[in-house]
Amino acid sequence: MRKIITVFGSSIPNPGEEEYETAYKLGKLLAQNNFDVCSGGYHGIMDAVSKGAVEAGSRAIGITVKTFERNPSEYLTEEIIAKTLFERIDKLVEIADGYIVLRGGTGTLVELSVVWEYINKNIIELKPIGCHGKMWKPVVEEIDNRMKFEGRKTGVVKHFSNIEEIVRYLSESLK
Numbered sequence: 773m774r775k776i777i778t779v780f781g782s783s784i785p786n787p788g789e790e791e792y793e794t795a796y797k798l799g800k801l802l803a804q805n806n807f808d809v810c811s812g813g814y815h816g817i818m819d820a821v822s823k824g825a826v827e828a829g830s831r832a833i834g835i836t837v838k839t840f841e842r843n844p845s846e847y848l849t850e851e852i853i854a855k856t857l858f859e860r861i862d863k864l865v866e867i868a869d870g871y872i873v874l875r876g877g878t879g880t881l882v883e884l885s886v887v888w889e890y891i892n893k894n895i896i897e898l899k900p901i902g903c904h905g906k907m908w909k910p911v912v913e914e915i916d917n918r919m920k921f922e923g924r925k926t927g928v929v930k931h932f933s934n935i936e937e938i939v940r941y942l943s944e945s946l947k
Contacts, residue, residue, distance in 0.1 A: 781817030781874035799824025822847035900945040902938035
């Protein structure tokens with residue numbers, strides 16, 4: 773059975789834009805490395821990663837929510853509809869064997885924070901988390917410094933400058 777990687781990121785990027793194309797390439801790379809993908813199921817990065825994965829032969833699972841009056845990505849092979857935003861986030865976390873965080877805003881920050889906190893509080897087992905892009909580097913460093921200060925586990929979230937490194941990290945971590 774293929775492992776599932778949940779990808780978090782912005783709903784804003786459009787086809788042809790760098791963030792969208794990076795997510796599309798990531799979806800393909802994940803599929804080529806025998807992963808299925810999961811996302812929030814809508815547009816932007818969620819659409820791009822789903823498209824890339826499906827085109828390369830993997831499943832694309834979307835966790836959507838009733839309160840959003842949007843159509844899901846046309847590339848989903850499976851849609852799971854959550855009743856609330858909190859249920860959606862829980863399902864995105866629960867379904868995954870690992871996580872990738874791409875560029876995003878407050879929603880993406882919440883998703884990363886929930887995964888990190890669930891691992892920190894032993895609500896879920898330690899799973900690999902990779903963040904991509906310069907926006908996440910200071911966030912990861914600052915929280916890791918705080919974890920060290922508090923005597924908690926550090927190095928839970930890794931920062932990567934390219935998606936190939938993240939996929940390699942996930943592949944090695946999830947053997």
